[in-house]
Amino acid sequence: MKNIETALVCFSEQNRLSRHEATDRGASVEFQHMTGRLNSARWALLAPVIVAALSALAACAGQSDERTVSVFAAASLTNAFTDIAAAFEAENPGTAVVLNLGSSSSLREQILSGAPANVFASASDQIMASVIKAGNAATPRTFATNRLAIAVPVGNPAAITGIEDFARPELLLGVCAIGVPCGDLARRVFELAAVTAAIDTNENDVQALVTRIEADELDAGLVYQSDVATNPRVERIDLPDAINPMTVYPITTFDGSSVEADAFVSFVIGPIGRRLLSEHGFGSP
Amino acid sequence: MNRNGVTPRAPWQLVGLALVAAALFVIPIVGLFSRAPWRRLPKLLASDLVTDALTLSLVTSIVAAALATVFGVPLAWLLARGTFRGRGLLRAVVTLPMVLPPVVGGAALLFALGRRGIIGETIDNLTGFVLPFSIWGVIIANVFVAMPFLVITVESALANLDPGYERAASTLGASPLRIFWRVTMPMIAPSLRAGIVLAWARALGEFGATVTFAGNLQGRTQTLPLAVYVSLESDRDSAIAISMVLIVVSMTVLVVLRDRWWSRT
Amino acid sequence: MTLDAEIRLVRDDFALDIELQIAPGTTTALLGPNGAGKSTVVDALSGLLPIDQGHIKLAGRALDDPTGHANDSGKAVFVLPRHRRIGVVFQRYLLFDHLSVAGNIGFGAHTGSAGAWISRLGLEALAHRFPRDLSGGEAQRVALARAFAIEPELLLLDEPLAALDVSTRSATRRTLARHLANYAGPRLLITHDPTDAFLLADQIVVIENGRPTQLGTPDQIRQRPATPWISALAGTNLMRGIISDGSIKLDDHDFVLAAADRTLNGAVLVTVHPNAVALHEAQPHGSPRNAWRTTVAAIEPLGDTTRISLGAPLPIMVDITPASTAALGLRVGSPIWASVKATEVGLTPSDD
Numbered sequence: 001m002k003n004i005e006t007a008l009v010c011f012s013e014q015n016r017l018s019r020h021e022a023t024d025r026g027a028s029v030e031f032q033h034m035t036g037r038l039n040s041a042r043w044a045l046l047a048p049v050i051v052a053a054l055s056a057l058a059a060c061a062g063q064s065d066e067r068t069v070s071v072f073a074a075a076s077l078t079n080a081f082t083d084i085a086a087a088f089e090a091e092n093p094g095t096a097v098v099l100n101l102g103s104s105s106s107l108r109e110q111i112l113s114g115a116p117a118n119v120f121a122s123a124s125d126q127i128m129a130s131v132i133k134a135g136n137a138a139t140p141r142t143f144a145t146n147r148l149a150i151a152v153p154v155g156n157p158a159a160i161t162g163i164e165d166f167a168r169p170e171l172l173l174g175v176c177a178i179g180v181p182c183g184d185l186a187r188r189v190f191e192l193a194a195v196t197a198a199i200d201t202n203e204n205d206v207q208a209l210v211t212r213i214e215a216d217e218l219d220a221g222l223v224y225q226s227d228v229a230t231n232p233r234v235e236r237i238d239l240p241d242a243i244n245p246m247t248v249y250p251i252t253t254f255d256g257s258s259v260e261a262d263a264f265v266s267f268v269i270g271p272i273g274r275r276l277l278s279e280h281g282f283g284s285p
Numbered sequence: 286m287n288r289n290g291v292t293p294r295a296p297w298q299l300v301g302l303a304l305v306a307a308a309l310f311v312i313p314i315v316g317l318f319s320r321a322p323w324r325r326l327p328k329l330l331a332s333d334l335v336t337d338a339l340t341l342s343l344v345t346s347i348v349a350a351a352l353a354t355v356f357g358v359p360l361a362w363l364l365a366r367g368t369f370r371g372r373g374l375l376r377a378v379v380t381l382p383m384v385l386p387p388v389v390g391g392a393a394l395l396f397a398l399g400r401r402g403i404i405g406e407t408i409d410n411l412t413g414f415v416l417p418f419s420i421w422g423v424i425i426a427n428v429f430v431a432m433p434f435l436v437i438t439v440e441s442a443l444a445n446l447d448p449g450y451e452r453a454a455s456t457l458g459a460s461p462l463r464i465f466w467r468v469t470m471p472m473i474a475p476s477l478r479a480g481i482v483l484a485w486a487r488a489l490g491e492f493g494a495t496v497t498f499a500g501n502l503q504g505r506t507q508t509l510p511l512a513v514y515v516s517l518e519s520d521r522d523s524a525i526a527i528s529m530v531l532i533v534v535s536m537t538v539l540v541v542l543r544d545r546w547w548s549r550t
Numbered sequence: 551m552t553l554d555a556e557i558r559l560v561r562d563d564f565a566l567d568i569e570l571q572i573a574p575g576t577t578t579a580l581l582g583p584n585g586a587g588k589s590t591v592v593d594a595l596s597g598l599l600p601i602d603q604g605h606i607k608l609a610g611r612a613l614d615d616p617t618g619h620a621n622d623s624g625k626a627v628f629v630l631p632r633h634r635r636i637g638v639v640f641q642r643y644l645l646f647d648h649l650s651v652a653g654n655i656g657f658g659a660h661t662g663s664a665g666a667w668i669s670r671l672g673l674e675a676l677a678h679r680f681p682r683d684l685s686g687g688e689a690q691r692v693a694l695a696r697a698f699a700i701e702p703e704l705l706l707l708d709e710p711l712a713a714l715d716v717s718t719r720s721a722t723r724r725t726l727a728r729h730l731a732n733y734a735g736p737r738l739l740i741t742h743d744p745t746d747a748f749l750l751a752d753q754i755v756v757i758e759n760g761r762p763t764q765l766g767t768p769d770q771i772r773q774r775p776a777t778p779w780i781s782a783l784a785g786t787n788l789m790r791g792i793i794s795d796g797s798i799k800l801d802d803h804d805f806v807l808a809a810a811d812r813t814l815n816g817a818v819l820v821t822v823h824p825n826a827v828a829l830h831e832a833q834p835h836g837s838p839r840n841a842w843r844t845t846v847a848a849i850e851p852l853g854d855t856t857r858i859s860l861g862a863p864l865p866i867m868v869d870i871t872p873a874s875t876a877a878l879g880l881r882v883g884s885p886i887w888a889s890v891k892a893t894e895v896g897l898t899p900s901d902d
Binding site for chain 3: 453
Binding site for chain 1: 418496
């Protein structure tokens with residue numbers, strides 16, 4: 001919400017600027033008329049408009065609300081972090097949390113390319129490690145755990161019973177792509193269960209996979225337990241722990257981040273954060 | 286000095302803006318090539334990920350361009366020559382995929398042809414065949430985004446064709462179908478070829494509708510653009526290598542065709 | 551093979567009502583200004599536009615008969631363009647650019663007959679060329695061959711010379727006349743140019759505002775043009791005046807012409823054909839009733855004749871042979887005597 005407001009302010013700022021330039025334009029036309037250099041007058045008109053537009057854009061990009069926390073979080077945290085952010089904002093009036101949700105791997109690429117993140121919550125400690133290795137980040141802290149589960153559409157139309165069904169080529173089956181934490185974890189599960197999976201699609205983040213199962217486009221998919229814990233649009237089939245390794249979620253802040261960023265991390269790790277995470281099906285570290 | 290008259294000197298202002306425009310295209314390509322992992326390149330390009338995606342991309346884009354031609358030319362003909370009500374509306378709907386985000390197009394295709402889509406469900410019930418997650422899903426997504434380019438190009442050529450030629454052919458005893466094949470099509474051939482090339486190029490680069498409608502599976506639905514997207518998050522060198530393949534393939538085809546039979550209008 | 555057409559139709563405020571009877575081996579010209587309805591006649595005959603009333607019959611076969619009166623079955627008939635067997639030479643020829651000359655001629659021809667038409671029209675050397683490499687006259691011959699090749703029962707020529715420039719027109723016209731003579735069926739020439747009509751047609755139907763205004767042989771039309779449009783374009787001198795006792799007082803000129811008819815009184819349209827005026831170095835002998843002294847205002851070569859425009863007191867046009875022009879030593883400004891026989895002064899009572 002805050003994002004949009006900022007954008008709107010920026011937009012009207014630009015408008016004001018160009019109106020201001022418009023009066024200058026009038027003056028410039030008059031002047032050029034007197035000197036009779038109509039041709040270059042046209043360029044004299046354009047130049048300030050372009051400059052004004054560019055500088056307005058630049059001003060906009062530089063404009064930042066100091067009370068905003070920019071949180072990059074794994075797609076599997078979508079629902080939990082939406083609730084946590086709301087609770088945090090309620091407890092800290094005047095502070096806004098901006099969530100950027102995506103697969104941990106794509107968030108890593110964004111951060112390494114210089115995206116302005118204050119907080120990063122990853123679904124994989126490997127991905128977190130590569131971010132830490134690049135520097136500028138504080139020592140990460142683990143705040144949640146998760147495991148995979150089979151998700152099927154409501155009513156389980158394909159009558160899935162366990163991980164062995166992922167070997168049936170006639171079924172439409174989905175997992176996350178390799179490189180994405182839930183995708184790497186899924187391969188690990190197949191390995192442990194000694195199943196040669198007949199996969200039909202590799203989704204780029206777990207949220208996209210869940211949505212396909214909800215819509216009955218797929219017969220089954222391997223997603224996080226947290227994705228199916230409170231979701232009434234899919235049914236859950238648990239996997240035995242023996243073939244289902246636990247994964248941990250680390251969180252960190254970046255150098256130069258604000259007090260609010262640290263406060264947010266403490267909030268996630270604190271009792272309210274823990275309670276909300278647990279409600280969404282995450283385990284405690 | 287030129288015998289045909291002196292070409293007016295290009296105004297520096299236009300040249301300046303044109304150079305900015307050209308730089309916008311050239312610099313990103315230079316940037317990409319500057320990051321190219323030259324030493325690992327042969328190994329990367331020989332990987333299954335790249336060869337599978339390249340084969341799939343070529344097959345699906347060519348089939349899509351062919352289907353877009355087979356169905357798009359009659360549609361263009363109908364739009365150019367038809368006198369039915371709602372023609373303007375139909376034209377708007379046909380050109381919609383040109384402005385629509387491809388992801389929206391992919392979602393729309395899912396709701397129509399997906400397993401629980403309004404038509405897809407019937408197909409599934411009758412035949413057990415499901416379009417998404419198959420190579421046909423990729424082709425349909427490609428046709429969906431590429432065909433408008435062909436339809437628009439061919440329709441405008443048909444609209445500009447003097448109807449007198451078709452009348453002349455009819456006085457010479459030709460049936461409507463013979464007129465279409467022997468007069469109309471040959472006379473708009475340059476535009477038709479341009480339309481086919483545009484449609485093919487659009488299909489080759491298609492990403493959003495494909496990933497939404499057809500999913501992502503190496504060797505079956507993972508085309509070059511999808512492979513780039515996936516690799517960007519796991520193996521950047523691989524992503525760059527695949528991008529270079531896309532650029533080289535597209536440039537080769539466009540340059541060769543441009544000389545052969547595209548620019549001849 | 552006879553064309554018997556009675557075309558009546560209404561399209562967007564424009565009404566066409568015309569009859570055409572063309573015998574085999576004769577050429578009829580449909581002559582009229584732009585917008586007179588000539589192209590509508592072409593569309594109706596070739597089947598691109600159905601008629602509302604009347605009929606089109608060709609060689610005894612009804613092609614368009616909306617009321618069913620013109621055929622034995624008594625039912626309405628409409629034959630599609632491709633089944634009409636009407637060979638059309640279009641205004642801009644409309645040769646197919648992607649086909650060679652041979653391909654164009656062969657397009658509608660019976661298998662194997664294209665070659666015969668290529669040689670009959672003398673197009674052997676051009677057979678493998680493409681339309682874009684042909685001159686206007688060559689393109690016209692190809693269009694003619696293409697039309698002949700379907701062995702038509704009517705030949706329809708829609709402004710066949712309009713696309714040519716003036717320098718090649720008369721030569722092409724002569725060639726066209728020769729080829730037309732070899733075609734045994736009825737021929738309809740659509741034109742806005744009286745010269746084409748006079749030189750190519752046996753009969754002329756003048757059409758203005760969708761209706762025929764005059765019908766006759768070229769000579770009849772030329773000598774007695776019925777409307778100012780025909781008169782102006784046919785090159786006839788047309789004037790208005792008041793006649794009484796064989797003397798015509800012209801409205802716009804200070805001049806009195808003598809006419810042979812002494813019975814007519816009142817307002818008249820006066821025509822004097824350019825061929826009927828004689829020019830002399832000195833006052834003519836004998837006593838032509840109309841002889842006057844004047845000067846040469848302009849000299850314009852016009853193919854086989856030279857057109858002289860005379861100055862005051864009676865600015866009219868005179869056609870003489872180039873030989874006479876040389877013999878008289880005519881130059882602009884030369885003094886000259888002109889004379890017209892009273893019997894050559896045409897009179898048509900005028901309404902106003």
